[in-house]
Amino acid sequence: MELSDVQADLTETLLTEDQIHEKIAELARRIEADYAGERPLLVAVLKGAVMVMADVARELRMHVDIDFMAVSSYGAGTESSGVVRILKDLDADLIGRHVIIVEDIIDSGLTLAWLRANLESRGPASLEILALLRKPEAAKVEVDVKYVGFDIPNAFVVGYGLDYAESYRNLRGVAVLAPHVYS
Numbered sequence: 001m002e003l004s005d006v007q008a009d010l011t012e013t014l015l016t017e018d019q020i021h022e023k024i025a026e027l028a029r030r031i032e033a034d035y036a037g038e039r040p041l042l043v044a045v046l047k048g049a050v051m052v053m054a055d056v057a058r059e060l061r062m063h064v065d066i067d068f069m070a071v072s073s074y075g076a077g078t079e080s081s082g083v084v085r086i087l088k089d090l091d092a093d094l095i096g097r098h099v100i101i102v103e104d105i106i107d108s109g110l111t112l113a114w115l116r117a118n119l120e121s122r123g124p125a126s127l128e129i130l131a132l133l134r135k136p137e138a139a140k141v142e143v144d145v146k147y148v149g150f151d152i153p154n155a156f157v158v159g160y161g162l163d164y165a166e167s168y169r170n171l172r173g174v175a176v177l178a179p180h181v182y183s
């Protein structure tokens with residue numbers, strides 16, 4: 001595959017690498033202030049949140065722990081069902097920890113609602129959510145997201161960890177996927 005083949009699959013760049021990094025720096029300054037004197041545990045769900053996790057963790061000028069989970073949604077189709085199975089659990093014990101879930105994107109919010117309830121049941125001292133991107137649908141569900149990067153339109157986006165059929169995760173920015181790719 002030629003490099004240009006990837007570009008031809010994208011209609012517009014929604015966020016550049018610089019815009020993302022600037023926003024992550026802003027969020028990191030808030031986290032440093034909110035967790036002063038603590039050692040938060042950053043938790044990300046594989047694979048989409050890997051880039052956000054890597055950049056948030058490196059931007060923080062404080063001690064943190066990082067940990068990962070892998071989950072799979074039950075059911076077919078592209079719609080999130082909110083019913084989730086754990087494929088790889090966290091290594092860390094959450095009891096008494098200040099946990100921050102690091103997410104790439106919230107669409108329906110169903111996955112996140114499940115994750116929040118699951119981690120909450122493990123006895124953390126606190127539990128907050130950081131999401132780089134939030135789609136309009138997310139406003140309809142009762143998931144309290146403390147740190148939001150960008151509110152984006154209801155388009156299918158790829159890059160910076162986000163995929164379509166496992167492609168495009170390695171783009172540096174976030175772009176809208178051209179309809180001809182999935183139609």
Ligand code: IMP
Pocket residue numbers: 048080082104105106107108109110111112155156157158162163164
């Ligand atoms: P939710 O349960 O509907 O909030 O699903 C969120 C998950 O769906 C994210 O973690 C992504 O894996 C995926 N997702 C939602 N919207 C997009 C998109 O525009 N591009 C790529 N993946 C998406």
